[in-house]
Amino acid sequence: MGTQPASFLAALEEDLDRPIGEYFDLIAGTSTGGILAIGLGLGLSAKQLLQLYVERGPHIFGEDEQGVRGFISALRRNARHWFAPKHDAAYLRQELQAILGQKRIGDSRTRLLIPSWDPAHRSVYIFKTAHHPRLKTDHSRLAIDAAMATAAAPTYFKRHTTAEHVGLFDGGVWANNPIALAVVEAISLLQWPASSLRILSLGCVNEVYALGAAPGKLTMVRDLARLFMDGQSRGALGMAKLLTGHEYEREAIFRCCPDVPKDLFKMDDTGKISELRGMGAAAARKERPRLEPIFFQTPAEPFEPIYKTKEIA
Secondary structure: OOHHHHHHHHHHHOOOOOOHHHHOOEEEOOOHHHHHHHHHHOOOOHHHHHHHHHHHHHHHOOOOOOHHHHHHHHHHHHHHOOOOOOOOHHHHHHHHHHHHOOOEHHHOOOEEEEEEEEOOOOEEEEEEOOOOOOOOOHHHOEHHHHHHHHOOOOOOOOOEEOOOOOEEEEOHHHHOOOHHHHHHHHHOOOOOOHHHOOEEEEOOOEEEOOOOOOOOHHHHOOOHHHHHHHHHHHHHHHHHHHHHOEOOOEOOEEEEOOEEEOOOOOOOOHHHHHHHHHHHHHHHHHHHHHHHHHHOOOOOOOOOOOOOOOOOO
């Protein structure tokens, strides 16, 4: 579903004279949003990232076969999903390698914050650029490791093992909406005044659903993950609003995430890429007058990392 925000950004980027990532001082992203954040930070255009989803999405999720072979492959994936990860992470790595190569987090032109999860220590693991004296190590890490880790959704992909032999899962386990992390990072480590923050927050889609007054285990099983992720996202958004004074003191947060009926889209269903692409473009057309004066008048000041990434032979 990353196609929708990628299309949204690509449509806004059409009116700009440089990649859209250069208009922001800090970019945070989780899971598919983490892939977008890393790509934008490394100077890729939103159009290039959209092409990744549109042209290579079916290959990543093994849906590029047609007819009987495609039907049989889908049955195999769904059966495997009961006992093992549904998809082969090698396909995702292959496509990310093609656009990220051997670039490192320290090559980012923008400050980055990319959440993942360390299951061995049951703790958060956040990849960051060297935008504070304490952040001494991540800048030398491979960008592809951060991208693979933040997108390693449990049951869909296996745990990603980095070049440093750290096994990590999708940051969506605990921070599927990283807006609160970004605000805390800006206020605490970066020492930016809360009153100065303006935040563009993008979601893939917002599923509209309802729960019964007294659901049992059987009726809740399909909605359980949705319930927890929705609660985490809205909680993070609420914290960000309190920290920035949004709504009551000023308008600080610009949230763009289209509402859709429950189960209209699936995380790994590439059959509706065209529809998602259209949704993103239409949303950008609607939001452009509101966003342009706030975010796209002038590019952000160049980011100068505290520690430089050494050249790797």
